[in-house]
Amino acid sequence: MALNMPGRQAMPGKIELPENVVVSRLDELANWCRKNSLWPMPFATACCGIELMATGASKHDLARFGAEVFRFSPRQCDLMIVAGRVVMKMLPVLQRIWQQMHEPKWCISMGACASTGGVFDTYAVVQGIDRFIPVDMYVPGCPPRPEQLIQAIIDLQDKIQREGTITGREFDTSQRQLRKRALVEADQLLTLDAARNPVAQRELSAAAHRT
C-alpha cells in the first residue's frame, strides 16, 4: 500500500499521487470490507448457543469486531456459527441453510459437539459437521468461552484478509486440498471399534445368533 505523504517528494519514474489517495489491490479492499462486516447466522442447537448469545451481548460485545448483526435468515448472512450438537435429523436442515447463504460465506464449528460429536458418540449424532459441510474455523471447548469464539472470529478475519479474493478463488484452492486424515479414517471406525470393544462384540454376536 503506497501512501502519498504530505511534503514527500515525487521520485523520478514514479506516478505522483494526489493528496488523500491510497493505492491498493481490489482484493485487499474487498477483504477489508468483508472481514469487518461478518453477519453471523446463529445455528445454535445446544449449550454452545448460550455462550454464543453471551458473545453477542453487552459484556463481550461482538460489535467491536463488526460481527454483531445476528440474522435469522440465511439469505442475509455470510458467517454460519454452528453451536451445538447436530443430530442426523437436523443435518439436512443444516445443509439446506448453508446452501441458502450467499457467497462469499464462511463456517465456524463451535464447540466439541459440532466439531467431533463430543461425548455423544451415538447412532443419532453426527460426528462432526465437517464431514458434510465445509468448515473454516474450529473452536474447542465444552462449551467454549466467549473469548474463544471472539478469537476464532479474529482468526477468521485474518484468514479472509490474507487469502480472500474478489472472485472467491481461495475457496477453489481449499477444495483441492486433501481430505482430512480423520475423515478418511472415519469410514473404518465402526469395524475398528467392534473389534476392540467387548460390548460391541457381544451385541454383534447376539444379533448374528438371532438371524
Place this chain on the structure above:
Amino acid sequence: MPHDPPAIDDVLATVTERFGALESTVFRGQTSLIVPEPQSFEVLSHLKEQGFDLLVDVSCVDYLEYRGAKQRYGLVYLLASTTTNQRITVRVFVDDPEPRVRSVEPLWRAADWLEREVWDLFGIHFAGHPDLRRLVMPEEFTAHPLRKDYPLQGRGERHNFPVITRDHS
C-alpha cells in the same frame, strides 16, 4: 413430603371379578398389574371406566438377555385418576418376531404420540392406531434404535449423508 397414592383395592377387586385373578406386584404402595396381551385392551378399557381418566405414559422395556425374562418386550402403561388421585401401572409383555398389541388411542387421545414413540424406538406394532408413523427418528430410518440388539453407534446411518463441498454451494 410426597405421600403414597391412595389404595386401589376396590379397583383391583372389580378387575378380579371381571377378568379373574391377574398377577400383580406392589412396591412402596404402587401397584403393577400384569395383563396378558390378548386381554390388554379390555382391562385398560375397564380401568378407564373405573375412573383412570389420565394416561400418564406409555413406554417399553427391552428384556433381551435379562435374567429370568420370559418375553422380550414389557410395555408399561401408567394410569392416574384426576378425581381420586389413584395410580396404577399396567404391564403387558409381548415377544418377537412380531411384537403387537392393540392400540389404546380410542380410549385416551394421549396415546397417539406415546404409541408412535414406542413404535419408533422399539418397533412394537399398535394395531388399530390411526397414524402409526415414526415420531422422533427421521422418516427414512429403518431400525428401532432402543432395542438392545441395536448397536449404540448405529449401523452407519449417521454417516449416510451427501457431502456438501464448496463446489456445491
